[in-house]
Amino acid sequence: MVNIRLxxxxxxxxxxxxxxxxxxxxxxxxxxxEQIEQRIPVNTLSEGVYVFRLTxxxxxxxxxxxx
Numbered sequence: 001m002v003n004i005r006l007x008x009x010x011x012x013x014x015x016x017x018x019x020x021x022x023x024x025x026x027x028x029x030x031x032x033x034e035q036i037e038q039r040i041p042v043n044t045l046s047e048g049v050y051v052f053r054l055t056x057x058x059x060x061x062x063x064x065x066x067x
Contacts, residue, residue, distance in 0.1 A: 001039045001040065001041055001042065001043075002018075002039070002040045002042050002052065002065060003037070003038075003039055004016075004031070004037065004038045004039075004040060004052065004054070005036060005037045006035075006036045006037070006054075006061075007036075008036070009033065009034045009035060009036045010031065010033055010034075010056045010059070011033060011056070012033050012056050012057075013030050013031065013032055013033050013056070014030070014031040014033075014054050014055060014056040015028065015029075015030060015031070015054070015055055015056075016028060016029055016030070016031050016038075016040070016052065016053065016054045017052075017053045018040070018042070018045070018050050018051070018052055018053075019050065019051045019052075019053060020048065020050055020051075021048070021049055021050075021051075026045060026050070027040070027042075027044075027045075031054055040052075042067055045067050046067075047067055048066070048067060049064060049065070049066050050064070050065055050066075050067065051063070051064050051065075052064075052065060
């Protein structure tokens with residue numbers, strides 16, 4: 001699992017994506033408005049480096065992680 005914790009919630013629902021180093025989107029979902037924490041399963045991902053991207057259409061947050 002990847003634990004995502006925001007310092008501040010979004011005002012609207014935000015879309016999240018997990019992207020590999022080749023730019024392929026391997027997972028996606030919704031981060032509900034007013035939510036600041038979410039656990040995302042990554043058990044289907046191979047070992048490697050990925051980018052977590054979260055956007056509400058105006059703000060974009062990215063974070064690299066390793067599995």
